[in-house]
Amino acid sequence: MTKKVLVLPGDGIGPEIVGQATRVLDALIENHGLDVTYESALVGGSSYDAHETPLTDEVLAQAKDADAILLGAVGGPKWEQYDISVRPEKALLKLRSELELFGNLRPAILYKQLADASSLKPELVSDLDVLIVRELTGGIYFGQPRGIRTLENGERQGYNTYVYSESEVERIAHVAFKAAMLRDKRVCSVDKANVLEATELWREVMDRVSKEYPEVELTHMYVDNAAMQLVRAPKQFDVMVTGNMFGDILSDCAAMLTGSIGMLPSASLDANGKGMYEPIHGSAPDIAGQNKANPLATILSVSMLLRHSFGEAELADKIDQAVSTVLDQGLRTADIHTDGDKLVSTTEMGDAVLAALA
Amino acid sequence: MTKKVLVLPGDGIGPEIVGQATRVLDALIENHGLDVTYESALVGGSSYDAHETPLTDEVLAQAKDADAILLGAVGGPKWEQYDISVRPEKALLKLRSELELFGNLRPAILYKQLADASSLKPELVSDLDVLIVRELTGGIYFGQPRGIRTLENGERQGYNTYVYSESEVERIAHVAFKAAMLRDKRVCSVDKANVLEATELWREVMDRVSKEYPEVELTHMYVDNAAMQLVRAPKQFDVMVTGNMFGDILSDCAAMLTGSIGMLPSASLDANGKGMYEPIHGSAPDIAGQNKANPLATILSVSMLLRHSFGEAELADKIDQAVSTVLDQGLRTADIHTDGDKLVSTTEMGDAVLAALA
Ligand SMILES: [Mg+2]
Numbered sequence: 001m002t003k004k005v006l007v008l009p010g011d012g013i014g015p016e017i018v019g020q021a022t023r024v025l026d027a028l029i030e031n032h033g034l035d036v037t038y039e040s041a042l043v044g045g046s047s048y049d050a051h052e053t054p055l056t057d058e059v060l061a062q063a064k065d066a067d068a069i070l071l072g073a074v075g076g077p078k079w080e081q082y083d084i085s086v087r088p089e090k091a092l093l094k095l096r097s098e099l100e101l102f103g104n105l106r107p108a109i110l111y112k113q114l115a116d117a118s119s120l121k122p123e124l125v126s127d128l129d130v131l132i133v134r135e136l137t138g139g140i141y142f143g144q145p146r147g148i149r150t151l152e153n154g155e156r157q158g159y160n161t162y163v164y165s166e167s168e169v170e171r172i173a174h175v176a177f178k179a180a181m182l183r184d185k186r187v188c189s190v191d192k193a194n195v196l197e198a199t200e201l202w203r204e205v206m207d208r209v210s211k212e213y214p215e216v217e218l219t220h221m222y223v224d225n226a227a228m229q230l231v232r233a234p235k236q237f238d239v240m241v242t243g244n245m246f247g248d249i250l251s252d253c254a255a256m257l258t259g260s261i262g263m264l265p266s267a268s269l270d271a272n273g274k275g276m277y278e279p280i281h282g283s284a285p286d287i288a289g290q291n292k293a294n295p296l297a298t299i300l301s302v303s304m305l306l307r308h309s310f311g312e313a314e315l316a317d318k319i320d321q322a323v324s325t326v327l328d329q330g331l332r333t334a335d336i337h338t339d340g341d342k343l344v345s346t347t348e349m350g351d352a353v354l355a356a357l358a
Numbered sequence: 359m360t361k362k363v364l365v366l367p368g369d370g371i372g373p374e375i376v377g378q379a380t381r382v383l384d385a386l387i388e389n390h391g392l393d394v395t396y397e398s399a400l401v402g403g404s405s406y407d408a409h410e411t412p413l414t415d416e417v418l419a420q421a422k423d424a425d426a427i428l429l430g431a432v433g434g435p436k437w438e439q440y441d442i443s444v445r446p447e448k449a450l451l452k453l454r455s456e457l458e459l460f461g462n463l464r465p466a467i468l469y470k471q472l473a474d475a476s477s478l479k480p481e482l483v484s485d486l487d488v489l490i491v492r493e494l495t496g497g498i499y500f501g502q503p504r505g506i507r508t509l510e511n512g513e514r515q516g517y518n519t520y521v522y523s524e525s526e527v528e529r530i531a532h533v534a535f536k537a538a539m540l541r542d543k544r545v546c547s548v549d550k551a552n553v554l555e556a557t558e559l560w561r562e563v564m565d566r567v568s569k570e571y572p573e574v575e576l577t578h579m580y581v582d583n584a585a586m587q588l589v590r591a592p593k594q595f596d597v598m599v600t601g602n603m604f605g606d607i608l609s610d611c612a613a614m615l616t617g618s619i620g621m622l623p624s625a626s627l628d629a630n631g632k633g634m635y636e637p638i639h640g641s642a643p644d645i646a647g648q649n650k651a652n653p654l655a656t657i658l659s660v661s662m663l664l665r666h667s668f669g670e671a672e673l674a675d676k677i678d679q680a681v682s683t684v685l686d687q688g689l690r691t692a693d694i695h696t697d698g699d700k701l702v703s704t705t706e707m708g709d710a711v712l713a714a715l716a
C-alpha cells in the first residue's frame with residue numbers, strides 16, 4: 001500500500017534543506033520503485049505567521065494520518081517576542097506528545113571523509129556509527145511532583161522527580177532491541193542502578209525484555225562510565241539505550257564527537273514504528289535563504305525514515321552510499337568545508353546526491 | 359600553629375603511593391618551612407582485617423581532629439565477600455558524611471608532556487587545567503522519597519527525588535567562587551534550568567552568591583551543552599560547578615579527556631576548607647606490592663591539600679613544578695609509559711620528585 005509522508009519544512013533554512021531531501025524522495029519514487037506520496041504543510045514560525053499558531057489542528061490531523069513525518073527545523077529571532085505558548089518549538093513538543101513519539105534515535109555517525117573535523121584523533125572516530133536511543137516523553141523532565149517550595153525553616157527548596165514505570169521502560173527497550181536487530185545486534189543500557197532506584201527497575205526491565213531478542217547481546221553501563229567510554233573509545237558501542245535526561249547528555253556529547261553537527265539526522269518513534277525525522281541542527285536564521293545550508297543531515301533523515309518506519313533498508317543504504325560518494329568527490333557545504341575541498345551550495349549538494357543515486 | 363594531617367594509606371597500592379606522598383611532605387617540612395605534623399592510621403580493608411570495621415571510632419575521631427586528611431585508596435577483591443555494611447568503600451562514605459565534606463574538587467589537568475595520551479587532538483588538551491566542583495552530599499543521589507512502588511494498575515514504578523535547598527547551593531557556590539579566586543576567576547555553573555525547577559533555584563542562588571565575589575565572572579550552561587563543550591574545546595573552562603549527579607558525569611568525562619587517570623588528584627571539602635585529599639584512581643590490587651604504581655596523583659593530592667586547606671599556594675606550585683620536571687626528564691611509571699620514555703618504579707618516581715623539589 002502507498003505510504004504517506006507529511007513534509008514540514010518549518011523555518012529558517014528548513015525549506016531549503018527539506019527541498020533537497022524531497023528531491024531525493026522524488027528520485028526514489030520515480031526510479032527505484034518507492035511507493036510513497038507526500039504532501040507539505042506549515043509548522044513553527046511560518047505557521048504562526050499564517051495562522052497565529054505554530055501547529056494548526058489541520059496539520060496535527062495530517063501528522064496523525066501520515067505514516068511518517070519529515071521535518072526541517074523551526075524557530076528564529078522573529079518569533080522570540082511572542083508568548084511561550086505560541087513559540088515555534090511548541091509545535092515539536094505537541095507533535096511528540098500527541099503522536100506519542102517516545103523513542104528518540106540519535107545516531108552519532110562520522111563519515112571517514114570528515115574524520116578530521118572531530119576533536120578526537122581521527123583513528124578513534126573515523127567510520128564511527130553509534131546509535132543512541134533516548135526515552136523522550138518520560139523520566140525526570142516530565143516527572144511529578146516538581147517545583148520550588150518553602151521549607152519550615154523558611155528557606156526554599158527545588159525538587160524534581162525521576163520516575164519510570166515498567167511499561168515505559170519496556171517500550172523503549174523494544175525500540176532499542178529492534179534497532180539493534182538492523183545493526184550489529186549489541187545494546188548497551190546506561191543507568192545509575194548502583195545509586196538510583198528508578199534506574200534499578202530500568203535495568204531489571206531491560207534484562208527481561210532482552211530475552212525476547214536472543215540474538216541481541218545486552219550489556220549495562222553506569223552513566224558516568226558511559227560518558228568516559230564515549231570520549232575514550234566511542235567505536236566500542238553499537239546501540240546505547242537510556243532515559244530522557246542521560247540520553248540528552250550522552251546523545252549531545254556523542255554528536256559533538258563527530259565534529260559535524262550539520263551531518264546528523266534523528267528520529268522520534270511511536271510504539272508502531274511511525275516516526276518524525278529531522279536533522280539535529282537548528283533553523284540557522286543567519287544563513288536562511290542564501291543557498292548555503294548543508295542539506296545532508298535532512299537527506300540522511302530520509303534514509304532513517306525509510307529504514308525505521310518503512311523497512312526499506314536497501315533504499316536507505318543507497319542514500320547513505322550516495323552521501324559517501326559526494327563526500328569522496330570532495331564536495332562540501334560551508335559548515336564542513338576545509339582547504340582543498342570544493343565549496344558547494346545547498347542545491348549543488350542536492351544535485352550531486354541525486355547524480356550519485358542514479 | 360602547627361597543622362595536623364591524618365594519613366590514611368588504605369588498601370592495595372595505597373600504602374606505596376601514599377609512602378611517596380609523605381616523603382614529599384617530609385621534604386617540605388624539613389627544607390621549606392612547612393609547619394605540619396602527620397600521623398597514619400588504618401582505613402578500608404586493612405582496618406577491617408585488624409578491627410572488623412573499615413573505619414574505627416578512633417580513626418573517625420582522629421579525622422575530625424585533623425586539619426586535613428590524605429587518603430590513598432581502599433578496596434579489593436579480598437573484601438568483596440563481606441556484607442556491604444563493612445565493605446572498604448563504606449569508610450569513605452562515612453568520612454564524607456560525618457565530616458560534612460560536601461564540596462568535591464575534581465581537577466582535569468593534563469601536563470603537556472602527556473598530551474599524546476588523550477583521545478583528543480593534543481593541541482586541544484595540552485596544558486588543560488579545568489577544575490570541576492561537584493556537590494557531593496545532596497541532590498538526587500541522596501534525595502527522598504525514593505524507591506520502587508506498585509501502581510494501582512499493578513505495574514511497578516521506580517522513583518528518585520532531585521532536591522536542593524538554598525543553603526546547600528549557597529555553600530557549594532562559595533567553594534566554587536573561592537576556588538576560582540585562586541585561579542583564573544571564572545566560574546561556569548552547569549544546570550538544566552530550562553527544564554528542571556531544582557536547577558532553576560540552583561541558578562538563582564549561584565547568581566546571588568556571585569555578588570559576593572565581584573572579581574569572579576559567572577556564566578551558566580545547560581548540562582547537555584556542557585558535555586558537548588568539554589569534548590569540543592575543554593580549555594575554554596576555568597572552574598565548573600554543578601550538582602552531585604551532573605558532577606559525577608562531567609567530572610569523569612573531563613578526567614578521561616586527559617587520558618591519564620593515574621595523574622589526577624581530588625579533594626572533598628567542608629564549609630571551613632578542611633578537606634580529604636586522594637587520587638581519583640582506585641587501589642589497583644592487581645599491581646599492589648610490586649612497586650609499579652604511579653604515585654603522582656597522590657603527590658598532586660598533597661599539592662591540593664596545601665593549596666586549598668592550608669593556603670600554601672607557593673609550596674603547592676613547587677610540587678606541581680616538580681611533577682612537571684620529572685615528566686620533562688622523560689620518567690614514566692608503567693601506566694603512562696610510551697616508547698622512548700624511561701620506565702620507572704613507584705619509588706624511583708618518588709626519588710625524582712624529591713630531587714626536583716630540592
Ligand atoms: Mg540536548
Ligand SMILES: [Mg+2]
Nearest residue numbers: 224606607610
Ligand atoms: Mg563517577
